[in-house]
Amino acid sequence: MDNETITIYDVAREAGVSMATVSRVVNGNQNVKEATRRKVLDVIERLDYRPNAVARGLASKKTTTVGVVIPDISNSYFASLARGIDDIATMYKYNIVIANSDGDDDKEINVVNTLLAKQVDGLVFLAHDLSDKIRAEFSRTRTPIVLAGTVDHENQIPTVNIDYALAAKDATLELAKNSQKIALVSGPMINAINGKERLSGYQEALRESNQTFSEGLVFETKYSYNDGLKLAERVRASGATAAVVTDDEVAVGLLNGLVGLGVDVPNDFAIISANNSVITEFTRPALSSIEQPLYDLGAVSMRLLTKMMNKETIDEKRVILPHGFVKRGSSK
Amino acid sequence: MDNETITIYDVAREAGVSMATVSRVVNGNQNVKEATRRKVLDVIERLDYRPNAVARGLASKKTTTVGVVIPDISNSYFASLARGIDDIATMYKYNIVIANSDGDDDKEINVVNTLLAKQVDGLVFLAHDLSDKIRAEFSRTRTPIVLAGTVDHENQIPTVNIDYALAAKDATLELAKNSQKIALVSGPMINAINGKERLSGYQEALRESNQTFSEGLVFETKYSYNDGLKLAERVRASGATAAVVTDDEVAVGLLNGLVGLGVDVPNDFAIISANNSVITEFTRPALSSIEQPLYDLGAVSMRLLTKMMNKETIDEKRVILPHGFVKRGSSK
DNA sequence: TTGTAAGCGTTATCAT
């Protein structure tokens, strides 16, 4: 008695046409007489018919859904990217299915496979680095994939990034104007591609400003406020008088930690953060920061993906978006 | 030549069994001889066969996907909820398709419909309030729906919330210990259900502490840092000496705005925020805050949804999670 | 402009 699934067939019968015709009007095909269209539309309205996207997906081999693999949606950095992705996806009539990976290799492989099983039309992949295992998974499929905010050192997969090395270099150079001992505070993956890039930019800046590189000035930490806070003591003990920090939350923690220790920021210690997310404005002094177009990184990667799904020819598979620098109170 | 879609049929032929048998082993059906299972599994491995979830969904009428309608995934409040939702979803083998609504009625209706068209097995709906239009959409479908962090004043739809009125009352009472003029800074929807609840809690607290309610002490604003910042002047001009703020970002803005105006927080002005998200620790002084179990709100609502999708009987359709209070430097 | 019918890749119901 609860058997009320209205199908295209019901509409066809009720409107006195074939299901092909109904399909045509539903899909906006022009080859339908205006009178018939009206009639069909009427019945659709009356029966409250809604096309079943699953059946449609099976028949057309298109799901109008893309997968988004993301380390942690509750991290504001990734959340901003995700918003950019969804807005463009929506614009092109796609939905996104989001899967958190925690940056864990096995989880990544897992979710990529279930997403592919669900026949997503494309995949946007965000991670801290690209493991060989996940690369192997990628090579098994013909589903279009683009990396957003994630460097591929093998240059195999289309990516949308900023120039992380240059950004780190710029920030370091900025600090070198006033400081002789500049620390680099990086995420847990200094050996990851993304971290490597930043490290090399940092080192290059040191060379150009005739400062010597020292392992003791490089700090690795997890991406959280508390980790930054805890790090303050060690950083001060290192004798550094400035730091480039690759994560905003960590930078806030470091700043608050140092200030809590009685350090005068920016006079005794200068800080430049990396993402210019809104939280850089929350602190006192506010954080100077490299400016990353987070939303755009997501938006552009999704746009790129639409082109790939559409089999358009891609002129440039490695998009580099410009970054900037915003000077606030934490540096001189 | 690129015609390499491996189907269950290919596996069947290759293994010398029927597709029914292949389907059985893929689905872990016990009625398969161990030898046959092995043989089939072998072929699956060799052919690198992956079941097509879309076809499966059409045949079984289950997609193992749930829709999540969310105002803005880049807002840390909602992002935390989303993470809770996804973790539990994953635990129960569901994927989530997320759609941003910007809290806009029309967009909400839109995405709900496309989600339903995609045959999601269930829906988690987050919003600032529940419009009649969206309620009408909900009543048209038999797909299970639960509201997370969203009050339904008609008590029709299962919800998972905290007691917003009580939380606002608690915070106001806390401030009333030291202040005689307490402002309420609310989101754009003071007339929305959620806002109404908070307003009533605020008013109740005023009555209990013998303070008079004044329209001039209620401020509405959008949910952003800059809106809070801009509000500082007006709030100070109102003569208020304390404020309950219903959004963390706005609270940070208000705090920084007041401090920038030379106001001594907490001595001349006390602030209590609402969500205890991590940003409450970023400011100086740090923000006292109502403590909401954001992640749990998401997790519990998803758990509730799994029960509904599973047609289990639900004992309590209106779950209220406990809230707390964290005292920091912004209040005395 | 419209209709017919063959898929799409599974699950599920009967038989056997």
Added chain:
DNA sequence: ATGATAACGCTTACAA
């Protein structure tokens, strides 16, 4: 324990 075969609800040639 296994196999045929009919759905599932739609798209898409191909005809007419």
